[in-house]
Amino acid sequence: MVLITCLFLQKHESTGQSARTKPTQRIRFLSGTGFQYLNQIVPNISPSIGLSTKYDYRITFFEIQYQRELKKMNKSSLDLVFMPQINTTTFKKEDKNMEQSRGFETGINVGISLRRNSSSNKSSYFATLSSGPHYVSETPSRQTPGFIFSDNLFLGLDYDLVSQIHTSFQLGFRHISNAGIQNPNGGVNNIIGKLGIYMDL
Numbered sequence: 001m002v003l004i005t006c007l008f009l010q011k012h013e014s015t016g017q018s019a020r021t022k023p024t025q026r027i028r029f030l031s032g033t034g035f036q037y038l039n040q041i042v043p044n045i046s047p048s049i050g051l052s053t054k055y056d057y058r059i060t061f062f063e064i065q066y067q068r069e070l071k072k073m074n075k076s077s078l079d080l081v082f083m084p085q086i087n088t089t090t091f092k093k094e095d096k097n098m099e100q101s102r103g104f105e106t107g108i109n110v111g112i113s114l115r116r117n118s119s120s121n122k123s124s125y126f127a128t129l130s131s132g133p134h135y136v137s138e139t140p141s142r143q144t145p146g147f148i149f150s151d152n153l154f155l156g157l158d159y160d161l162v163s164q165i166h167t168s169f170q171l172g173f174r175h176i177s178n179a180g181i182q183n184p185n186g187g188v189n190n191i192i193g194k195l196g197i198y199m200d201l
Contacts, residue, residue: 024067024068024069024077024079024200025066025067025068025069025200025201026065026066026067026198026199026200026201027064027065027066027067027198027199027201028063028064028065028066028067028168028196028197028198029063029064029196029197029198030061030062030063030064030065030168030170030194030195030196031060031061031062031063031194031195031196032060032061032063032170032192032193032194032195032196033058033059033060033061033192033193034057034058034059034060034061034174034190034191034192034193035050035058035059035190035191036050036051036053036055036056036057036189036190036191037049037050037051038050038191040056040058050191051189051190051191053189054095055091055092055095055140055142055188056090056091056092056100056140057089057091057139057140057188057190058089058090058091059087059088059089059105059190059192060087060088060089061085061087061192061194062085062086062087063083063084063085063087063194063196064083064084064085065081065082065083065198066081066082067079067080067081067082067113067198068080070112075116075117075119076114076115076116076117077114077115077117078112078113078114078115079112079113079114079115079126080110080111080112080113081109081110081111081112081113081128081130082108082109082110083108083109083110083111083130083132084107084108085105085106085107085108085109086104086105086106087104087105087106088102088103088104088105089102089103089104089105089136089138090102090103091103091138091139091140092140093140093141094140094141095140101138102138103136103137103138103139103145104136104137105134105135105136105137106134106135107132107133107134107135107150108132108133108134109130109131109132109150109152110130110131110132111128111129111130111131111132111152112128112129112130113126113127113128113129114126114127114128122159122160123157123158123159123160124157124158125155125156125157125158126155126156126157126158127153127154127155127156128152128153128154128156128170128172129152129153130151130152130154131149131150131151131152132149132150133147133148133149133150134147134148134149134150134176135147135148136148136176139188140188141184142184142186142187142188143176143177143178143184143185143186143187143188144178144182144183144184144185146178146182147178147181148176148177148178149176149177149178149179150174150175150176151174151175151176152172152173152174152175152192153172153173154170154171154172154173154192154194155170155171155172156168156169156170156171157169157170158198161197164199164200165197165198165199166197166198166199166200167195167196167197168194168195168196168197168198169193169194169195170192170193170194170195171191171192171193171194172191172192173189173190173191173192174189174190174192175187175188175189176188
């Protein structure tokens, strides 16, 4: 549904776009981490700060994002975003099991991003909603591994470093599950933080 909406908006604007400037395109290179509780990545923090879960599923992200502007609205814009990624994971199969297992994830998310530029145009902030198919090699016992869907909501801040090169910080929430295709399907939730750079194309 997200992709159909974005393609409709792009087609609707195509006639006017040719007479105006070419839509803004960007490519991002991001790395980050996913966790349930803040003390999993920052020692000496209260273990109660985070999601209310009993499982431990940590992710290291390696992601590329391609972004294309669909509609310009004064200092705001609506963008289409593609997010292929390969991630590594560590987790416990059972809640009380102390042994850590390892796995990997790969897939792509497609989404829309609503962006607002600052008055100086040196920075911008945005919200991104995306979903897409992924393959997960191993998971905690609450979730069947294999084909899953990854649903994401992120808030982000971009800041200009030099001409056409910018830094990007994103913080958000991710849920993975298989939409009931196979049980168990308890799902896995993570708080996600990502940092990287992007370039204008």
